[in-house]
Amino acid sequence: MALLEIIQNKITKFGLVPRLVKSLPKVSVFLVLSSILWLVTLPLNGQFRETYISENALMPSQAYSFFRESEWNYLRGYRDEIYQHKLDPIEDRNDMLDDWLKEIGYKTARLNYTEPQTGEFKPTLYAIYHAPKGDDTEAIVLVAPWHTSDGIINLGGVPLAISLARYFHRLSIWAKNIIVVFPEDGQDTLRNWINAYHTSMDQTGGSILSAIVMEYASGGDGIDYVEVDYAGLNGQLPNLDLVNSAVMISDHEGLKVSLHGAPRGQLWADDFSSRLTMILHAVFDYALTGLLPPAGKGGGNGCEAFSGWNIQAITLRAVGDGDHDVTTYGRVVEAMFRSVNNLLEKFHQSYFFYLLLGPSSFVSIATYLPAAVLAASAFAIASASSLLGNHNVSNAKFQFSPSFVAPSSSHSAIAALIGFVTALSVSVFAGLKLQSLSQTSPYNNETMRLYSMITYKVCVIPSFIITLWPVISSYTISLKKSRVTNDTVRLLNAFSLFYFAFTLIALLVLHFSLSFVISLVSLPLVFVRYGPNNDKKTRWCSSLCLLMSCPFMWICILGVFSKTNFQLDRIRNLLQYFRIDLLRKEIQSVIDWSDAVDLGQLLQGPVDLFYGLISGYPRFQNWTWLFLVISWIPAWISTLLVSGIDVESSDLQVEKEKDE
Numbered sequence: 001m002a003l004l005e006i007i008q009n010k011i012t013k014f015g016l017v018p019r020l021v022k023s024l025p026k027v028s029v030f031l032v033l034s035s036i037l038w039l040v041t042l043p044l045n046g047q048f049r050e051t052y053i054s055e056n057a058l059m060p061s062q063a064y065s066f067f068r069e070s071e072w073n074y075l076r077g078y079r080d081e082i083y084q085h086k087l088d089p090i091e092d093r094n095d096m097l098d099d100w101l102k103e104i105g106y107k108t109a110r111l112n113y114t115e116p117q118t119g120e121f122k123p124t125l126y127a128i129y130h131a132p133k134g135d136d137t138e139a140i141v142l143v144a145p146w147h148t149s150d151g152i153i154n155l156g157g158v159p160l161a162i163s164l165a166r167y168f169h170r171l172s173i174w175a176k177n178i179i180v181v182f183p184e185d186g187q188d189t190l191r192n193w194i195n196a197y198h199t200s201m202d203q204t205g206g207s208i209l210s211a212i213v214m215e216y217a218s219g220g221d222g223i224d225y226v227e228v229d230y231a232g233l234n235g236q237l238p239n240l241d242l243v244n245s246a247v248m249i250s251d252h253e254g255l256k257v258s259l260h261g262a263p264r265g266q267l268w269a270d271d272f273s274s275r276l277t278m279i280l281h282a283v284f285d286y287a288l289t290g291l292l293p294p295a296g297k298g299g300g301n302g303c304e305a306f307s308g309w310n311i312q313a314i315t316l317r318a319v320g321d322g323d324h325d326v327t328t329y330g331r332v333v334e335a336m337f338r339s340v341n342n343l344l345e346k347f348h349q350s351y352f353f354y355l356l357l358g359p360s361s362f363v364s365i366a367t368y369l370p371a372a373v374l375a376a377s378a379f380a381i382a383s384a385s386s387l388l389g390n391h392n393v394s395n396a397k398f399q400f401s402p403s404f405v406a407p408s409s410s411h412s413a414i415a416a417l418i419g420f421v422t423a424l425s426v427s428v429f430a431g432l433k434l435q436s437l438s439q440t441s442p443y444n445n446e447t448m449r450l451y452s453m454i455t456y457k458v459c460v461i462p463s464f465i466i467t468l469w470p471v472i473s474s475y476t477i478s479l480k481k482s483r484v485t486n487d488t489v490r491l492l493n494a495f496s497l498f499y500f501a502f503t504l505i506a507l508l509v510l511h512f513s514l515s516f517v518i519s520l521v522s523l524p525l526v527f528v529r530y531g532p533n534n535d536k537k538t539r540w541c542s543s544l545c546l547l548m549s550c551p552f553m554w555i556c557i558l559g560v561f562s563k564t565n566f567q568l569d570r571i572r573n574l575l576q577y578f579r580i581d582l583l584r585k586e587i588q589s590v591i592d593w594s595d596a597v598d599l600g601q602l603l604q605g606p607v608d609l610f611y612g613l614i615s616g617y618p619r620f621q622n623w624t625w626l627f628l629v630i631s632w633i634p635a636w637i638s639t640l641l642v643s644g645i646d647v648e649s650s651d652l653q654v655e656k657e658k659d660e
Contacts, residue, residue, distance in 0.1 A: 024385035028378040028526045032519070035374035039283070039516075042355070043275030048363045051244045051356075054349035058339040060245040061252040065331040067167050072221075072327065074166060078159035083219060086153050090146065090184055094125040097162065097182055101127040104166050106180070109203045113192045115442075122184040124193045127165065128205045131174035139177040139205035140340050141311075142333070143213040145186040148317075149300045156216030156318065158182065160330055167330075168337070176341050177205035186213055186302030186315075188619055194305055210242060210340045210347075211313040212333055213302035216326075223329050224320025225256040225267060228359075229301035231289040233622045235511030238303070238312040239347035240354050240362065242340075246314055247359045249335040253328050257359040258319065260285050266569050275357040277572045282355050286513035288558070290622035291612035308621055312347050353512070365512070372508040375519035379501035382526035387494035391529050391642075392486065412487035419492045420499070423637040424630065431614075431629030438615035448607070455610045459552045466640065467546040470528075470539040473644030489530055489645050496638035497525070503631035514624065518632055524549040528639050532646060542643040551632050555613070559606030564593075 041047055053060065078100070085093055098108050106127035113122050130136055144161035148154050165180045183189040190213075197204060216223070228250075230243050250257050256267040260281035266274060289304055306313035318329045353365035385391065434454070441447045500522075508515035524545035529538050547553060574586055616622035 021385075021388050021390065024381055024388070024390055025526060028381045028385070029523075031374045031378040031381065032523050035371045035378075035516070035519070038371040038374060039279065039368065040276065042279060042363050042368060043272050043357055045272075047367070048275070048357050048361050051240070051247070051360050051362055053241055053244055053248070055241050055343065055347070057342045057344060058241060058245055059342055060248045060339045061335050063335075063338055065334050067164070067330045067334050068327050069325070071163055071167060071330070075159055075163040075326065075330075076221075078162045079155065079219060082159050083155060086155065090121075091123065093146065094123060094182065097125055097158075100162055101165065101180070105129070105169050106165065107203065109201075111193050111196055111201070113189060115188060122189045124181065124183045124189055126179060126181040126193065128203065129165070129169055129174075129178040129180075130205065131177050132172070134175045134177060136177060137206040138209050139179050139207065140337055141179045141181060141208050141211035141313075142337070143181045143183070143186065143190060143211060143302065145183050145190065145213070145215070145302065147185045148215045148217050149186060149302060150217070152217040154215060154217060155219045156326065157214040160216060160326065160333075161214055164330055164333060167334070173338070174341055176209065178337070179205050179208070186215075186305060187300045190302065191305040191620055194309060194311075198309055208306075208309070208311045209343065211303065211306050211311055212336060213313065213315040214317075214333065215302065215315060216318040216329065218318070218321055220321045221326050222320075222322050223255070223318040223324050223326060224322030225258055225264060226250050226329065226332065227258045227261065227315075227317040227319055229303055229315040229317065231286050231301065232304050232313075233290040233307035233620055234624075235286060235353075235514065236307045237286075237352060237354065238314055239350050239352060241347060241350040242312045242314060242336075243356070244350075245336055245339050246316065246332070249332050249339075251359075252335075253324075253331055255324060255328060255332065259356055259359060263567065263569055264320070265573075270358060270361075271576075273572050273576045275361065277568050278357050279355055279363075280568060282357075283513045283516060286511075287517045290616050290620050291609060291624060304620070310346075365509075369508065369512060372512050372516040372519065373505070375516055376501055376504035376508060378519065378523065378526065379497050379504065383494045383498035383501060385526075386490060386497060389490060391493055392490065392531055413491055415488040416491035416495055419488070419641065420495055420634070420638050423496070423641065424634040427629045427633040427637060431625065431633070434614045435617060435625065438611065439618050443611050443615070451611055452604075452607050455555075455607045459610065460556050460606065463550050463552040464547065467543050467550060469640055470530075470542040470546070470643040471536070473646075485645070489642050492638055493528075493530070493642045496635045496642075500525070500631060500635035503627070507627065507631075514627070521554050522549045522551075522632060522636070525636065525639050528643050530642050530645055539643075546636070546640055546643065549636060551628055551636060555609055556606045559609035560602050561605070562609065563602050563605035564597075 081096065082093075085096060094110065098110075101108050106129050108125065108127045111124045111126070113124060114120070115122060128139075142161055142164065144157045145154055146158060148157070161180055161182070165178070168174070168178050181190070181193060183193055197208070226246075228243065228246050230238050232238065247257050256264075258264075258267055259278060262278065262281070266277075289301075290307075301315045303313040303315040316329075316333065318326075351362075351364050354362045355368050356362050437454075441450060443451065504515050504519055527545045528542045530542075531538055570586065574582060613625040613628070616625055
């Protein structure tokens with residue numbers, strides 16, 4: 001007890017508590033910087049691990065593949081026929097594939113699907129091969145959409161899928177059923193087939209264990225390398241063993257693997273800068289997965305359509321027209337089917353939460369999760385700072401007193417709670433209203449103007465203007481300066497920040513990337529202050545912070561950014577191998593791009609992203625927009641309201657006035 005008394009006296013003597021309270025805003029910034037530093041240190045040697053196969057039964061590339069040059073004639077024949085009929089209606093194309101599959105020995109069926117928004121008829125053809133040695137309870141799915149994620153006809157993928165289906169039927173090794181699916185696209189149409197397979201279909205092949213989506217738009221006979229897409233919706237990822245199997249098999253066949261769209265020149269790099277670039281790509285790709293434009297406009301990866309059904313799915317995309325034979329691409333798919341066929345149970349070994357730093361290196365959730373925890377905790381610290389009066393500019397030189405903690409009456413707490421509930425209700429109501437609009441108004445040329453108007457005239461421009469509220473209110477609004485007003489503002493600010501921190505922390509385990517990215521871009525919220533109307537500098541700073549943390553501003557930025565075809569690897573290459581001539585080349589490329597850029601296309605980016613947000617849940621059960629309307633947007637609205645209220649007297653000043 002004597003030691004505790006000495007410590008307490010020292011704390012009081014040196015004024016450590018007031019200093020700590022005053023430094024809380026700096027602590028928030030320090031936590032965010034620490035979270036960024038934590039993420040940046042993950043690519044350092046010793047912080048990550050090399051990938052490995054946890055499930056020994058997979059045994060990738062342990063069997064010799066006979067899918068080689070002998071299959072070329074069949075593949076070319078199928079490809080020539082498909083090329084001749086590529087412009088036919090989808091019913092005619094499906095009829096052609098149906099005849100081929102029945103001749104091979106598959107049981108075919110079709111799922112009729114009419115897109116509710118456009119009324120376009122998009123039937124999906126699928127065929128099932130019931131394995132003679134299997135118990136008809138499990139299946140592996142091969143998907144070859146008629147159009148790739150870029151909206152180009154899958155001229156190489158569809159005939160290769162037919163060739164593989166024919167080849168698979170000749171083998172007697174299968175213990176699991178094989179299902180081949182030919183949807184019009186890998187987005188809404190494929191998602192509809194998956195939902196129907198698990199809910200209403202009569203002809204099925206058992207529980208789907210794994211799925212591979214094939215995309216090869218070229219009609220040539222060679223490929224350069226393979227892109228592997230694996231990100232799912234709402235932070236879901238396939239079992240790491242499946243991704244590792246694809247990488248190991250591709251490497252065994254001599255094919256390099258690209259993750260997150262890494263360009264060809266970076267496929268051989270394995271240093272700190274390349275790993276850092278990859279992890280940044282991974283974080284942003286995970287956060288933005290599912291925010292897709294409609295089919296035919298690019299976006300999406302196909303495998304994300306399987307999210308939510310406990311199906312391990314990846315997309316294999318053949319790129320280029322290189323020296324590797326197209327049958328090499330087919331052998332990669334065959335070897336993956338053989339590996340999954342070896343399993344006696346569902347994927348359960350290895351990891352379901354991870355960040356890949358390259359095709360052969362990764363970090364698990366225990367390693368990267370503290371980055372999101374630190375970032376989200378910054379708002380909890382900011383909440384405590386606001387509760388103690390730090391966000392009131394009148395308290396710039398206050399001395400800490402317990403009166404700062406407790407409100408003067410229950411009226412303040414009730415008023416603050418009502419204010420936040422009102423902001424939350426407005427946000428949820430408007431968000432659900434916009435979401436319902438996406439279900440009734442199709443995204444086509446006729447309604448493009450409608451969504452452009454909603455994006456800019458209803459969301460973006462008004463939100464930019466309303467960020468001037470702290471400055472405007474200093475000339476127009478003056479509330480009665482009282483202890484109740486001060487406490488209400490303080491509690492509303494503290495409660496909104498705490499609620500925001502709570503939602504971010506609740507999200508980070510399920511969707512690390514989304515929680516981490518939102519924490520970073522919304523950090524300026526902790527710098528918004530309230531105080532006397534005559535403090536114009538603080539008002540302008542608060543307006544700037546509100547603008548920088550506005551959700552719709554970031555929708556606009558990311559939307560425009562998505563149309564620039566920006567490659568982070570070029571920046572990495574410039575910094576790592578800096579030369580004057582290389583710098584001049586990059587500057588010239590930027591100038592050439594700015595001269596040729598279509599402003600209308602850039603402005604269309606935010607519209608596409610906004611539509612992807614509000615239609616994400618009806619189309620894919622992606623709840624990113626729902627999280628925004630129950631978390632970030634109400635917290636931003638509450639902070640906006642607080643920033644415009646005139647509060648001049650601090651709690652301690654009021655107490656002194658009463659004493660006098």
